[in-house]
Amino acid sequence: MIESKMNRRGFFSTLAKITGVAVVAPAALSAVFSSTAEAQKKRGGAPAAGGAAAGGMPMVDPNDSVAKAVKYVEDFKKAPEAKGNDCMGCGFYAKKEVRNGKEVGTCTIFAGKLVYGQGWCASWNKKA
Ligand code: SF4
Numbered sequence: 638m639i640e641s642k643m644n645r646r647g648f649f650s651t652l653a654k655i656t657g658v659a660v661v662a663p664a665a666l667s668a669v670f671s672s673t674a675e676a677q678k679k680r681g682g683a684p685a686a687g688g689a690a691a692g693g694m695p696m697v698d699p700n701d702s703v704a705k706a707v708k709y710v711e712d713f714k715k716a717p718e719a720k721g722n723d724c725m726g727c728g729f730y731a732k733k734e735v736r737n738g739k740e741v742g743t744c745t746i747f748a749g750k751l752v753y754g755q756g757w758c759a760s761w762n763k764k765a
Pocket of ligand 1: 709724725730743744745746760762
């Protein structure tokens with residue numbers, strides 16, 4: 638007789654073998670998301686997971702691939718290439734709000750995220 642019932646561990650084990658994908662426990666996922674949210678909070682933004690609902694648009698992470706590609710920095714003074722220019726003087730920038738005492742706004746390059754008004758990147762384009 639074929640065993641028709643499979644316990645939970647057996648089910649996930651079989652699923653992993655068939656799909657080749659490890660099944661991650663919800664507790665492990667929770668730890669990953671909470672550490673990401675904590676890192677985002679330190680940058681003055683809303684949590685990455687569900688950030689829009691929890692408190693507005695998230696800040697651009699200077700370590701994400703697009704930010705690195707355009708050499709985005711949160712403080713133009715840390716980028717000698719900026720030559721005194723910042724996001725507030727860039728044509729791609731639009732003021733949104735003040736967050737943690739600093740002006741932040743949208744940038745055409747980073748859809749759905751905010752940059753610091755005093756930030757800068759290599760795509761800086763003088764505001765008309
Ligand atoms: S494109 Fe302009 S507003 Fe956007 S990050 Fe670069 S300098 Fe700042």
